[in-house]
Amino acid sequence: MLAKDTFTKVGERLQQRRKKDEEYDHNAYLYDDYAPGPIDENDEVLMEKLKMSKTVADEKTAKVILYSIRSVYRAKDRNKNLLLTS
Numbered sequence: 001m002l003a004k005d006t007f008t009k010v011g012e013r014l015q016q017r018r019k020k021d022e023e024y025d026h027n028a029y030l031y032d033d034y035a036p037g038p039i040d041e042n043d044e045v046l047m048e049k050l051k052m053s054k055t056v057a058d059e060k061t062a063k064v065i066l067y068s069i070r071s072v073y074r075a076k077d078r079n080k081n082l083l084l085t086s
Contacts, residue, residue, distance in 0.1 A: 041047060 039046070
């Protein structure tokens with residue numbers, strides 16, 4: 001009985017997720033002509049938030065790039081060690 005209930009609940013969740021995905025995809029086509037308005041450069045609070053957001057985004061991007069580079073080098077080292085021990 002537990003397996004049947006779990007299976008049913010998972011199925012319902014998947015259906016809900018699929019429905020939301022379809023709604024999202026459908027609604028995405030409704031706003032193709034959307035263009036944000038101009039930014040008020042005199043709004044100091046907004047400009048500070050945008051600056052901070054850019055800083056955080058730049059830092060996260062740098063972390064992802066460094067992680068990727070390190071992963072590549074670790075993989076190369078692993079492969080090199082495998083070849084040496086073979």
